[in-house]
Amino acid sequence: MHVRALSLRDFRSWEQTELELSTGRTVFLGSNGNGKTNLVEALGYLATLGSHRVSTDAPLIRLGAQRSRIGATVVNSGRELRIDLELNQGSANRAQINRSPVRRPREILGILQTVLFAPEDLALVRGDPSERRRFLDELCTARLPRLAGVRSDYDRVLRQRSALLKTAGRQARSRSGTPADLSTLDVWDGHLAAHGGELLAQRLRLVHELHPHLEQAYRSIAPESRTAAIRYRSASLPPEFLDADRAPQPDDAPVLESIMLRELTAARGKELERGVCLVGPHRDDLELLLGSAPAKGFASHGESWSFALALRLAAFELLRGAGTDPVLLLDDVFAELDRRRRAALAAVAATAEQVLITAAVPEDVPPELEATPLRVETTGEADERISHIVDQSGAALAPLSEDP
Ligand SMILES: Nc1ncnc2c1ncn2[C@@H]1O[C@H](COP(=O)(O)OP(=O)(O)OP(=O)(O)O)[C@@H](O)[C@H]1O
Ligand SMILES: [Mg+2]
DSSP states (O other): OEEEEEEEEEETTEEEEEEEOOSEEEEEEOOTTSSHHHHHHHHHHHHHSSOSSOSSSGGGBOTTOSEEEEEEEEEETTEEEEEEEEEESSSOOEEEETTEEOSSGGGGBTTBOEEEEOGGGHHHHHSOHHHHHHHHHHHHHHHOTTHHHHHHHHHHHHHHHHHHHHHHHHHHHOSSSOOOOHHHHHHHHHHHHHHHHHHHHHHHHHHHHHHHHHHHHHHHHOTTSOOEEEEEEOTTSOGGGGOTTSOOOTTHHHHHHHHHHHHHHHHHHHHHHHTSOOSSGGGOEEEEEETTEEHHHHSOHHHHHHHHHHHHHHHHHHHHHTTSOOEEEEESOGGGSOHHHHHHHHHHHHHSSEEEEEESSGGGSOGGGOOEEEEEEEESSGGGOEEEEEOTTSOBSSOOOOOO
């Protein structure tokens, strides 16, 4: 697939821009802070409804503006779809498909698939388990957009159940208060296990299918290093489920649901004591292994980068295997890589349907990619600085259009 047109309105440093994009490789060039990453961040947001840099929407809205708009025309196997998203300060975000409003923004998920590789990806290896859970869940959702609903249901039930655990735990500890009504907790256990079982089944399927791609990608980047492997990590699942070689079964979701219910029952006392939910996919992790050692804490700086890159390349290959190339977004990454890793990434970038690259200087991009340059500059002062795309003569390539 590819993005034929991108429009931004009050997104970060972009005030109003309509940008035509072509297939093949395009590189956005410009000095630090000119707004290059903001462009790929906007596309990543359309694909995942999240930013790779911040966890809330507020910083994405241009300073002084009330809302931000991101729109893209996505071409997939000859079929064109237009998606538009409005990020609102203080009220719910809204989305449109082909200019018709949809009930929830998450209905646009799956229309644009991206794989974004950015300097922040080092956190995939070195950061908290939440970084790796997000990696898994975003990839699961790219493959199966329906999962966005399951994730949001799971998160909602988790919040409500956790609140209940806190009050019930407090009541159980105080002798004088009314005894806690634990039957409500049983109901929440049922919901949590149902959504959790479905999420777990998709994560395990993903790890199983991603594993060979990851091994292969890491070998191509760092052939002299130890073998890379991934393994799902969960304290509440029997070990056979955690083996990446285990083939997923059609009844995994209900089986995992009943395992979760059993574990929730067993953990009830401890949960009430601590007032937190101790069982479920929100506690799990993706273990990254180099040889037999965990990458986190053991891998060198170069090995950690290689692992992060291999995870992204594996994600790209997995999505591509389903029939269409995701859009590859490479944010300032070539400069960080040594010769071999640049070559491995360039080899994938050379064959992808559309690759959007950001770099401060042209020398950072491998010349064999023959990327079409687009220059990003800013005008204005301090907080009022606004990004523009200019051609080499300095004229605006993408003139500001009238308000739609
Ligand atoms: N909400 C916002 N409103 C206005 N400007 C913003 C907002 N968020 C970020 N910016 C501005 O955007 C600029 C950063 O843009 P971006 O990260 O895309 O730069 P870049 O071109 O990728 O730079 P580098 O080469 O350093 O990575 C900063 O100048 C920042 O002040
Ligand atoms: Mg940048």
